[in-house]
Amino acid sequence: MFKGLCAFPLTPLTEGEIEEKSFISLIENLVAAGVDAIGALGSTGSYAYLTREQRYQATKLAVSTAANIPVITSIGHVRFEEVVRLAEDAQKAGVSGVLLAPLSYQPLSTDEVFRFYERISAELSVPLCIYDNPATTKFEFTDELLIALSALNQVGSIKLSEIPDNRELALQRIDNLKTRVAKGVTIGISGDAQSANGLMWGCDVWYSVIGGMFPHYSLALTQAALSQDERKTHKLNSDLNPLWAFYHRHGSLCVIATVAEIMGVVASPCLPFPLQTLTGEERASLVQTLKQLDFLL
Amino acid sequence: MFKGLCAFPLTPLTEGEIEEKSFISLIENLVAAGVDAIGALGSTGSYAYLTREQRYQATKLAVSTAANIPVITSIGHVRFEEVVRLAEDAQKAGVSGVLLAPLSYQPLSTDEVFRFYERISAELSVPLCIYDNPATTKFEFTDELLIALSALNQVGSIKLSEIPDNRELALQRIDNLKTRVAKGVTIGISGDAQSANGLMWGCDVWYSVIGGMFPHYSLALTQAALSQDERKTHKLNSDLNPLWAFYHRHGSLCVIATVAEIMGVVASPCLPFPLQTLTGEERASLVQTLKQLDFLL
Numbered sequence: 001m002f003k004g005l006c007a008f009p010l011t012p013l014t015e016g017e018i019e020e021k022s023f024i025s026l027i028e029n030l031v032a033a034g035v036d037a038i039g040a041l042g043s044t045g046s047y048a049y050l051t052r053e054q055r056y057q058a059t060k061l062a063v064s065t066a067a068n069i070p071v072i073t074s075i076g077h078v079r080f081e082e083v084v085r086l087a088e089d090a091q092k093a094g095v096s097g098v099l100l101a102p103l104s105y106q107p108l109s110t111d112e113v114f115r116f117y118e119r120i121s122a123e124l125s126v127p128l129c130i131y132d133n134p135a136t137t138k139f140e141f142t143d144e145l146l147i148a149l150s151a152l153n154q155v156g157s158i159k160l161s162e163i164p165d166n167r168e169l170a171l172q173r174i175d176n177l178k179t180r181v182a183k184g185v186t187i188g189i190s191g192d193a194q195s196a197n198g199l200m201w202g203c204d205v206w207y208s209v210i211g212g213m214f215p216h217y218s219l220a221l222t223q224a225a226l227s228q229d230e231r232k233t234h235k236l237n238s239d240l241n242p243l244w245a246f247y248h249r250h251g252s253l254c255v256i257a258t259v260a261e262i263m264g265v266v267a268s269p270c271l272p273f274p275l276q277t278l279t280g281e282e283r284a285s286l287v288q289t290l291k292q293l294d295f296l297l
Numbered sequence: 298m299f300k301g302l303c304a305f306p307l308t309p310l311t312e313g314e315i316e317e318k319s320f321i322s323l324i325e326n327l328v329a330a331g332v333d334a335i336g337a338l339g340s341t342g343s344y345a346y347l348t349r350e351q352r353y354q355a356t357k358l359a360v361s362t363a364a365n366i367p368v369i370t371s372i373g374h375v376r377f378e379e380v381v382r383l384a385e386d387a388q389k390a391g392v393s394g395v396l397l398a399p400l401s402y403q404p405l406s407t408d409e410v411f412r413f414y415e416r417i418s419a420e421l422s423v424p425l426c427i428y429d430n431p432a433t434t435k436f437e438f439t440d441e442l443l444i445a446l447s448a449l450n451q452v453g454s455i456k457l458s459e460i461p462d463n464r465e466l467a468l469q470r471i472d473n474l475k476t477r478v479a480k481g482v483t484i485g486i487s488g489d490a491q492s493a494n495g496l497m498w499g500c501d502v503w504y505s506v507i508g509g510m511f512p513h514y515s516l517a518l519t520q521a522a523l524s525q526d527e528r529k530t531h532k533l534n535s536d537l538n539p540l541w542a543f544y545h546r547h548g549s550l551c552v553i554a555t556v557a558e559i560m561g562v563v564a565s566p567c568l569p570f571p572l573q574t575l576t577g578e579e580r581a582s583l584v585q586t587l588k589q590l591d592f593l594l
Contacts, residue, residue, distance in 0.1 A: 016378040048402035049376050079346050080570045081313040103402075105345035105433050106550055106572055116571040136402050138435060253403055273377045274413040275403055 001070040001096050002129060002157035002186040003204050004036030005222040007211030008044040010257055011058055012266035016273070018054055020061060022266045026212065027065040033215035036205070037070045038062060042099060043136060044209050044253055047074040049272035055086060059093040070096035072129065076103045080116065084123055091126055097156060098124065101131035102139045110145055117149050127156030129188070129207075134161055143177060150181035159188040159207045163198055174202040192252060193244035196237035199225035209252040210243070213259060214296045242289045250278060255286070262287055263297075298367040298393050299426060299454035299483040300501050301333030302519040304508035305341040307554055308355055309563035313570070315351055317358060319563045323509065324362040330512035333502070334367045335359060339396060340433060341506045341550055344371040346569035352383060356390040367393035369426065373400045377413065381420055388423055394453060395421065398428035399436050407442055414446050424453030426485070426504075431458055440474060447478035456485040456504045460495055471499040489549060490541035493534035496522035506549040507540070510556060511593045539586045547575060552583070559584055560594075 009026040012019040030038050040062035041047035041055060050058070059073045075086040075098045083100070090098050100120060102113045121128060130149055132141045146158050158181065163170045177187050188205040189198030195206045199222060206225075211218035217236070224232040246255045258277040261268040269277055278286055290296075306323040309316040327335050337359035338344035338352060347355070356370045372383040372395045380397070387395050397417060399410045418425060427446055429438045443455050455478065460467045474484050485502040486495030492503045496519060503522075508515035514533070521529040543552045555574040558565040566574055575583055587593075 016376070043402070046402075051376070051379075079313070079348070082348075104572075105340070105343075105400075107432070107548065108571065109573070112571040112573055115573075119570070135404070251404065273416070274405065274409040275401075276406070276409055276412075 001037050001072070002127070002188065004206070004226070005211050005215070005219050006037040006039050006072070006188070006205055006207050007035040007215050007218065008039040008042040008207065008209055009212035010260055010266065010270065011041060011045040011047075011050070012260070012270040013046065013049070013272050014267055014270070018050075018058055019267055019270070022270075023058065024061060024065050025265060027062055030212065030215050031065065031067055031069055033219060035069060035211060035215050035219065037072055037096070038066050039073075039099065039207060039212075040071050041073045042207070043074075043133060044212055044256065045074070046253075046272050047076065048103070048136075052082070052086065052089065056089045056093060059090055059095060063094040072097040072099055074099040074101070074131065075120075076101045076131070078103050078105050080119070083120055087120060087123055091124075095126060097127040097129060099129045099131045099159070101133045101137050103137055104139065108139050110142070113139060113141075113145065114148065117152055117155070121152040121154045124154040126154070128154045129157040129159055130155060131159050132161045133159075143173065146177065147180045150185040155182070155185055157186045157188050157205065159190050160198070160203070161190055163189065163194060163201070167197075167201065170197065170201050174198075178202060193247060196221055196225045196233050200228060200230065200233055209256050210240070213256055217296050239295070240293070243293060246286060246289065250282070254278060258283060258286055259290065262290060298334050298369070299424070299485065301503075301523070302508050302512070302516050303334040303336050303369070303485070303502055303504050304332040304512050304515065305336040305339040305504065305506055306509035307557055307563065307567065308338060308342040308344075308347070309557070309567040310343065310346070310569050311564055311567070315347075315355055316564055316567070320355065321358060321362050322562060324359055327509065327512050328362065328364055328366055330516060332366065332508060332512050332516065334369055334393070335363050336370075336396065336504060336509070337368050338370045339504070340371075340430060341509055341553065342371070343550075343569050344373065345400070345433075349379070349383065349386065353386045353390060356387055356392060360391040369394040369396055371396040371398070371428065372417075373398045373428070375400050375402050377416070380417055384417065384420055388421075392423060394424045394426060396426045396428045396456070398430045398434050400434055401436065405436050407439070410436060410438075410442065411445065414449055414452070418449040418451045421451040423451070425451045426454040426456055427452060428456050429458045430456075440470065443474065444477045447482040452479070452482055454483045454485050454502065456487050457495070457500070458487055460486065460491060460498070464494075464498065467494065467498050471495075475499060490544060493518055493522045493530050497525060497527065497530055506553050507537070510553055514593050536592070537590070540590060543583055543586065547579070551575060555580060555583055556587065559587060
């Protein structure tokens, strides 16, 4: 499950409520393409903006729509007692695994983060992916901490947020992790623009935002990279550079949500208030870019 | 209400539940000292870790214990629809004002933050304090944005998080804000170690963590600073330097919660999991420091 392409769909919202029909269509698109796993309610799925009831509702919909494809869902929350309840809900809804970022209001120490995962690990009967996401959590994992956490019972994967740009340094880091994490724990890459490199340099799974919208293309890119086809990987990835430039300016969620609105697969606006999709010139420019990227559609 | 000393008590928790008796005692201590306002459920009161029901429960307790002293409470939440409900709850509980930080999972733009306050301002019938807290929200307010927000109907105060160390620059910044914010909007200082200076340099109110535990001393410091008694202010503030050194190393919440545990006014541990109070040598050293600071007690 924590291998290949794990695609993260949006959770389209209208006035704070889930647009079920669009959400189901997004999942069906992933099922038809045959992604390796579906990451319902990742950061891209706006999990942090939903009530407990909505998270259960969306997870159930995802599982029932996903057929035989494993669904993983985020159980993150600032309040630990709520993380426990979300874990129960997710398992009841039939997920194959859960994602968990160390959300906090106050900054956390390494020791606090370790205890947090240790305690939730004891509550779980499905595998857990450690969700490194410093842009939203402010917590920076060290490799030593990730390696220590990998030994916890339920940990099945680690989603890295950043790898060095430099090939040698990235290879060194990934190799160090892969050698030292507990047996069977996979290393995942996120941050779409660096993910093709991450896969070529040894990561096992791409936790992918673009995969939630364009799964066929993302699968082709994943397969090229995992089979070390450098030329094909480079071509498929660099063709997306215009999109990565938008990511760089506005963040992946804002861009992919705008793309979904432009394509008409979700209602507009689709993000939780006060988050906004692109407007004005940047939106017009994204419309033009998408026309050039018609191979995605 | 948004003047003088606004004291922020802890919300002591045991296994995620509010210890009502200790919480009431903390509030009674503030009432006896005659603070200008009580900031129930600030960051120090762990608001972000509580359920909606617990926030209502704590706010009602604070209001009923506070007698004639105005109570303000935080209505912050990542989900906007929940902010609206928390505002309703707070007003129903009888608060005199609310605090609101721009909590978000995704980074917010200036425009998104403006719309956020604009929309909640329209829902409120009590004054709002804009809660600048970049250490927890990651959002950095510009002075231009604060000035624009001050014109919203319900805005009554701005809680600054950081002022320049340099006296001239700090005076310039505070003077610029005071001259340009809407009439009647007060400027507050937070960050205990810089607050005496902030008050001497023109701020109207101290949003105080130490004030929630040691209100008599904090009132004396507030009065000295507001009356521009530089010598007395310097003496009262520099006597606290050993405590500010702990703040600097561990953050104000961890330190003041450890102080409360050491004094026996709350059960131990009193913070929401996974946050920890000080242990080992640092705790022993804080015990010694408190003995030297016996004038606080």
